[in-house]
Amino acid sequence: MFVRGLKRKCFDGEEDIEGTLAGIKAIPSYNLQRQSLLDMSLVKLQLCHMLVEPNLCRSVLIANTVRQIQEEMTQDGTWQMINTQNTGQASLDRLVSTDILCRSSRDQAEGKHVPGYGTFNKDFESDQAQDSSETMSTASSVQAPRNLQSNVWEMENPQENKGNFQKSLDQIFETLENKSPNSVEDLFSEVDNSYYDLDTMLTGMMSNTKMGHCDSLETFSSPTNTASNSNCKSDLNDLDHIVEILVES
């Protein structure tokens, strides 16, 4: 029942850690846990799209949890801290593709940041240095706000995006295929196997424009571009086109 490699210590009972000196020492552990919870939540939201009949209540609860974490991260200044550590060069491509794959990427606490995108690559089953993967995900999330705002939301350069998208789509598929059998199994252990093939995933992506459940995940609008909805939708038409190409090849 318990996934190996994931810390069992939970958040329950922990009070908000103020910015005291003593508190700062304790923060990394709390932050790592919080980050991993955030990553887990984002993956869960992404999985929603792959299921045929997603549960709206579950999606809303997960989205609220994500928002809560992000609000806390902004509040206690962790976000600024991470911003200054600008180390890794997270792939813009990956960010773009993950956004389009999963509408929930919109819950960016009023467009402030998009943490955890790099986590699509994160191996949940990894027993190795949890920290390294955490750092990677944290670092890639640094890139998120800038890159997203400049490219994804504003959609000024659709041509470039298309190319980026195709590249990143390949990366996503590669990632899924290359995952060790265990991790894939566990990641999708709750998911009916019939939903697990490429066709369904593509269908899930193409159905992003549908109403109902998918709309529910657009809980946060981007303040930088209120027309992002329509922009993304037109981009999704491009997506349909690209996906067709991928399928045919």
Added chain:
Amino acid sequence: ADIISTVEFNHTGELLATGDKGGRVVIFQREQESKNQPHRRGEYNVYSTFQSHEPEFDYLKSLEIEEKINKIRWLPQQNAAYFLLSTNDKTVKLWKVSERDKRPEGYNLKDEDGRLRDPSMITMLRVPVLRPMDLMVEATPRRVFANAHTYHINSISVNSDYETYMSADDLRINLWNFEITNQSFNIVDIKPANMEELTEVITAAEFHPHECNTFVYSSSKGTIRLCDMRTAALCDRHAKFFEEPEDPSNRSFFSEIISSISDVKFSHSGRYIMTRDYLTVKVWDLNMENRPIETYQVHDYLRSKLCSLYENDCIFDKFECVWNGSDSVIMTGSYNNFFRMFDRNTKRDVTLEASRENSKPRAILKPRKVCVGGKRRKDEISVDSLDFSKKILHTAWHPSENIIAVAATNNLYIFQDKVN
């Protein structure tokens, strides 16, 4: 056998209906108690089985519509036939279950096989007579209430006027008249104009048992709203709002999720409502909105495991809760095929298990105990050994006797009071 998704006694307790994931409804009937065998106190046997819902495909959205029966609700009996409502995610159906034990014979225009007779060969007229036949129970769909819900139906509730009922999905509640299938009134709509602002959904709804204008609905934020249909056509403004203030010492990232109410039930008296959230069952007095009058811990030992339960999605399991006939005992399910009963008067509680391995038929159930830490006693089970795939989400209590029905995945257990 398929996974049972709903269990419900009818108003007399004579019938017990179950719905499953495959869209089937199975109805059990209690056999008449016989003086010859007093120890066999009215067992339940299969009475009727029928396919209520079929899987469908929504072509517009390219989504499958599951045939799983989410809820069954009986109508009170008004003639020889039985009526029940069954619903999947999108469509509610009214089924008539009736017995046929006579068959007409001696038609004029057709022979016994049903073939038409040559009119020129008919030389005399006769009156068909009814002759006895083997009992046949047939179920026929009498009404289909479709195309009224964009989101998934989670509750149906028959009104005490027996003329109307309501169906609730994640964002809306509709009021139907049993006779009219092409229209329904929308009485609650919490869909925000901008779906991006959606943070709360409806999780359950029920009519008051006596007052036909009153109903309640619960939300994913742990609140209950009581509405009066006399005040307005659209009951967006509640008459009463039940919410318990959050306990700051228990606050965590999972607080909201575990506060989400999975079931709400009026007491038979109509004075109280009971709500089930992930870890507790609460009883509320309708006259007091600011906190429940009773709170019962179902499995508090899970509080330190919420992170893992979030990971494997168990934290989203929707447990139901039921009252006994006199509103003195409440029951709800848990994991490891355990279910819990709380006596509201004596404040005693018991944990029992629905499992073939651990209890023989007719044996008295042994109370179970979960060991929360430290040394585990002989009969106790430790939290880490609990099987989270064996969950009891659906239970039902006979309206007047101490007979309960417990659905454990794809098995149905019926337990009775010990006969003295």
